Amino acid sequence: MRMVDIIEKKRNGQSLSKQEIDEIIQGYTQNEIPDYQMSALLMTIFYEDMSDQEITDLTIAMANSGDKIDLSMIKGIKVDKHSTGGVGDTTTIVLAPLVASVGVAVAKMSGRGLGHTGGTIDKLESIPKFHVELSNRQFIELVNETGIAITGQSGDLAPADKKMYALRDVTATVDSLPLIASSIMSKKIASGADAIVLDVTTGAGAFMKELSAARRLAKTMVKIGQLANIKTMAIISDMSQPLGEAIGNGLEIIEAIETLNGKGPKDLQEMVYVLGSQMVVLAEKADTLDEARVLLEESIKSGNALKKFKEMIQNQGGDASIVDTPELLADVPYKVELPAKSKGFVQAMDADKIGIAAMMLGAGRKTKEDTIDYNVGIKLHKKIGNPVAKGESLLTIYANQNDLEEVKHLLYQTIHIGATGDEPKLIQEIITE
16 A cells, blocks of 8 residues: 555544554655655644554554564563653662662663753763663673663664654654554563563653543553563653652762662652562562562662662763762752742642753753753752742752853742642552553
């Protein structure tokens, strides 16, 4: 069937067959289908949606479009974790060494960020000399020897997704549920994990603003994983405000170190325990979630989790002494407080705008070519539900520039103070099928 016929078929609300989807992905990956036709199909999917079967077929086709990572030489059950994103999402930095410290093999492939702050790889590169580019052999050897390694994603891993995402980014089709689900799960399937724990965020700072949309995305991805014979479950978590207190690459590494020391923000700490417990059970290192949580809590109390983080830094060429002097990661000439203009309670935050403010400081990228400033960012002192006095600091801006009026103006627009304020529920739902 011609591409124009497939576009017309989808435009008319009909489902595409597995063969048609396979031909689309193969043709586009091999440059046989032009961008203008693929753009038309993406927009049609955006408006007409896809069935669960179509999304599954699309995901598998994208996963098969390039290399697949063979992790069979790594001992034990390999459990991956993925978040659909948000502002101040430091969980992987804490979670990876924590679950590795209780015997779970962590073979983690992560990406760079385009937006508020860097991705996990950018955050780790704020640690002096830390290397994220590992060969497959080095990657597998490190995980077998020490239980943990985090590397950048291979350029040949699900190349169809890479091409399609670049097109979605310039055609306003990024926030399409079928395209989000297939993008995430195609990379996870190609990455070779035996089990996947998904953190699907919802709220102002997430792709899925509404809980109903987050629920459908979570259920769709869980179903895709299970159809691909990968044990998969999802947690729907709140992103109405940034997770934790730090927004910025070096600042988030500092926060991760504090959390591994048992002194992190309570919402980040709880998120790590919830996700980590699921990973430990899926890896068959504990029979129940309660048993798994006890293992994780004891690892933090004993210092083993932080020790594992130090070991990971050393193994990947980084300066592990930063764990003892983390303040060096936020060494900037300007640290500016933002005082509250009135008293009351923090009623709401616009997480997206806080992220944009961090990007304006240099913590994130507007384009792929932008250079990240690792040391800048924002440290929140108040979260939703907290009381605040007039003149009390709401947050600290870490900057390498003196002119911060535009940033401060935006930040004042994001934090709403009223007579009352209720702390949001962090874990909205847990989905296992």
